[in-house]
Amino acid sequence: MSGERVVYMDNNATTQAAPEVVAAMLPFFGEYYGNPSSMHNFGGQVGAKVDTARGQVAQLLGASPEEIVFTSCGTESDNTALNSALASQPGKRHIVTTRVEHPAVLNTCQGLVAQGYEVTFLKVDRQGNLDLEAAAEAIREDTALVSVMWANNETGVIFPVPEIAEICAAKGVLFHTDAVQAVGKVPIDLAGTAISMLALSGHKLHAPKGIGVLYIKKGTPFVPFIKGGHQEHGRRAGTENVPYIIGMGKAAELARTRMDEENTKVKALRDRLETGLLEIEATMVNGDPDRRLPNTTSVSFEYVEGESILLHLSSQGICASSGSACTSGSLEPSHVLRAMGVPFTAAHGSIRFSLSVYNTEADVDHVLANMPGIIERLRAMSPFWAKYQKTQCATPGYVEP
Amino acid sequence: MWEYTDKVKKYFTEPVNVGEIPDADGVGEVGSLACGDALKLTFKLDEQGRIADAKFQTFGCASAIASSSALTEMVKGMTLEEAEKLTNKDIAEFLGGLPKEKMHCSVMGEEALQAAIRNYKGLEPLPSEEGEVVCQCFGVTDKEIEKVALNNDLHTVEEITNFTKAGGGCGECQDKIQAILDRLWDNPPRQPVEVKPPAAKKKKLTNIQKMKLIEETLEREVRPALKADGGDIELIDIDGDKVLVSLRGRCSSCAASQATLGQFVQSKLREFVSEDLVVEEVKP
Numbered sequence: 173m174s175g176e177r178v179v180y181m182d183n184n185a186t187t188q189a190a191p192e193v194v195a196a197m198l199p200f201f202g203e204y205y206g207n208p209s210s211m212h213n214f215g216g217q218v219g220a221k222v223d224t225a226r227g228q229v230a231q232l233l234g235a236s237p238e239e240i241v242f243t244s245c246g247t248e249s250d251n252t253a254l255n256s257a258l259a260s261q262p263g264k265r266h267i268v269t270t271r272v273e274h275p276a277v278l279n280t281c282q283g284l285v286a287q288g289y290e291v292t293f294l295k296v297d298r299q300g301n302l303d304l305e306a307a308a309e310a311i312r313e314d315t316a317l318v319s320v321m322w323a324n325n326e327t328g329v330i331f332p333v334p335e336i337a338e339i340c341a342a343k344g345v346l347f348h349t350d351a352v353q354a355v356g357k358v359p360i361d362l363a364g365t366a367i368s369m370l371a372l373s374g375h376k377l378h379a380p381k382g383i384g385v386l387y388i389k390k391g392t393p394f395v396p397f398i399k400g401g402h403q404e405h406g407r408r409a410g411t412e413n414v415p416y417i418i419g420m421g422k423a424a425e426l427a428r429t430r431m432d433e434e435n436t437k438v439k440a441l442r443d444r445l446e447t448g449l450l451e452i453e454a455t456m457v458n459g460d461p462d463r464r465l466p467n468t469t470s471v472s473f474e475y476v477e478g479e480s481i482l483l484h485l486s487s488q489g490i491c492a493s494s495g496s497a498c499t500s501g502s503l504e505p506s507h508v509l510r511a512m513g514v515p516f517t518a519a520h521g522s523i524r525f526s527l528s529v530y531n532t533e534a535d536v537d538h539v540l541a542n543m544p545g546i547i548e549r550l551r552a553m554s555p556f557w558a559k560y561q562k563t564q565c566a567t568p569g570y571v572e573p
Numbered sequence: 574m575w576e577y578t579d580k581v582k583k584y585f586t587e588p589v590n591v592g593e594i595p596d597a598d599g600v601g602e603v604g605s606l607a608c609g610d611a612l613k614l615t616f617k618l619d620e621q622g623r624i625a626d627a628k629f630q631t632f633g634c635a636s637a638i639a640s641s642s643a644l645t646e647m648v649k650g651m652t653l654e655e656a657e658k659l660t661n662k663d664i665a666e667f668l669g670g671l672p673k674e675k676m677h678c679s680v681m682g683e684e685a686l687q688a689a690i691r692n693y694k695g696l697e698p699l700p701s702e703e704g705e706v707v708c709q710c711f712g713v714t715d716k717e718i719e720k721v722a723l724n725n726d727l728h729t730v731e732e733i734t735n736f737t738k739a740g741g742g743c744g745e746c747q748d749k750i751q752a753i754l755d756r757l758w759d760n761p762p763r764q765p766v767e768v769k770p771p772a773a774k775k776k777k778l779t780n781i782q783k784m785k786l787i788e789e790t791l792e793r794e795v796r797p798a799l800k801a802d803g804g805d806i807e808l809i810d811i812d813g814d815k816v817l818v819s820l821r822g823r824c825s826s827c828a829a830s831q832a833t834l835g836q837f838v839q840s841k842l843r844e845f846v847s848e849d850l851v852v853e854e855v856k857p
Contacts, residue, residue: 477632479575484586504741513809515808554632555612555613556632
């Protein structure tokens with residue numbers, strides 16, 4: 173990487189652990205190493221701190237502390253929710269989810285299909301939105317769970333999760349949401365909702381990697397995924413990962429105080445970045461611009477390939493991600509963009525920028541100063557761009573329905 | 574993040590021979606937008622029949638761009654007989670190696686070169702039509718798989734996917750690929766598989782060929798008509814015989830055109846591609 177400067181705009185992948193979070197964790201690697209389950213005071217004092225952290229997370233979510241279970245990551249939380257819904261209702265063998273879920277839910281559901289369960293994968297429209305009526309119609313007598321993500325990691329599109337939860341509650345069906353991308357970015361108040369379970373991940377909101385949370389609403393039938401000791405009130409066995417739980421609590425507290433900043437400062441930076449990028453010819457935004465996370469933009473640069481863009485960005489110290497086939501590790505472009513019907517020309521050239529409170533105006537300037545040149549260079553060698561230039565056939569820009 | 578050699582990085586960041594030779598002697602085009610990578614290779618011969626100049630246009634990742642640029646450097650000065658012998662392995666070695674998942678980029682280079690040479694000789698560009706299509710997603714035949722396996726000493730399905738993409742889409746053909754490999758390595762032929770000229774008989778289109786033909790037909794037959802009214806059409810997806818299209822620009826809001834448009838597009842596609850195609854419009 174040339175130069176010193178790093179512009180980190182890949183916060184939907186992971187975030188920097190906040191310095192306040194790291195500082196809060198450090199004593200629990202040293203002085204306070206007791207086991208929170210121990211009978212002695214040395215362990216008990218640590219147990220009290222774990223309870224504090226549980227309270228901090230509960231407060232961010234508008235939940236009660238006893239509804240909070242610490243896990244190792246968002247994926248564990250999702251797996252726990254799906255497995256619990258099936259294990260606690262043995263007669264029910266059907267799940268409803270969406271085509272655009274994170275692999276933590278999507279691949280787990282595909283695994284369940286292989287085991288003989290039935291799964292309905294709901295479609296999204298071109299804007300990435302769900303059809304609520306279709307969601308309601310998909311629910312059957314034997315539906316064990318509806319699992320719909322709160323916000324999409326690639327496009328930032330927000331689903332009307334509280335409404336879907338209401339539909340499920342009216343039909344007596346459990347509802348789970350993978351809220352990994354939403355928590356800390358949009359206000360969430362679970363007390364007033366019918367959401368049965370919610371998964372979140374620490375490292376997406378400035379806690380370190382290796383800590384997650386599963387919210388389980390009071391009264392929700394539950395069967396543990398990881399079995400063993402009585403930790404987490406018997407809902408998740410294994411000695412508590414104390415330093416990370418403390419970090420998670422601190423990060424939740426920070427997120428609560430920074431919610432406004434996320435929706436004003438971060439959003440303004442994102443909007444300025446997006447407007448600037450759209451000035452480049454033949455570009456478009458993926459996802460409903462009016463129902464999105466404040467920090468995320470997915471922009472497609474047609475006729476060029478995402479990995480090439482990312483590597484050129486990387487050489488300028490800019491960190492982003494792409495939905496192209498070459499970066500996904502598979503040979504096909506992002507399942508999210510495909511489900512939305514984004515054309516191949518655009519899906520392969522999609523770049524996601526996801527900002528955080530640590531980004532600055534200067535960061536946006538740096539991206540906007542570099543991006544036009546990168547796209548121009550790559551298009552100059554693209555056979556499809558040459559064709560497009562000759563015919564001027566495709567209409568650049570997004571056309572509102 | 575892929576582990577690229579310094580040479581790959583150099584040819585990616587400072588590619589040489591970018592462009593198109595206007596009065597080229599040979600033109601080879603392989604890949605498509607749908608596949609995620611494509612290469613157009615053009616070359617010009619000198620009076621002695623050696624490749625005097627070669628240029629490329631590539632849509633693809635860093636290793637695709639580097640492989641293409643490297644290829645143009647390598648073939649300069651070669652006779653066509655020498656160029657015909659150049660393999661994907663040579664391209665990868667020239668670059669100091671490629672990540673195994675990216676070997677198909679070097680294969681694309683070899684295929685483009687062969688297509689360009691065939692074009693010079695007045696032959697069909699796609700010798701791969703010969704043989705049975707094994708991978709429907711990426712249109713790869715058993716002959717291609719055998720050839721790449723022999724040339725590169727490949728023994729597993731994963732390796733075949735890395736080199737040809739076959740088996741990397743829906744994955745349904747992986748058993749067939751394994752069977753080809755079993756057959757090949759139990760009793761390997763002494764000579765690399767000779768690629769025969771394409772059969773004259775019209776064969777069933779592979780998915781890739783169908784995709785390309787649909788793209789071309791829309792471009793040639795449909796788009797100009799719509800553009801005359803200030804509109805445009807876009808290919809969204811092809812699912813078996815179902816062609817999903819979306820309307821952009823003025824015609825997307827013109828209710829009068831909606832009813833007849835689907836029929837118009839469908840009749841054109843049936844005429845030029847396949848009688849079985851059904852066109853569906855996707856609302857933006």
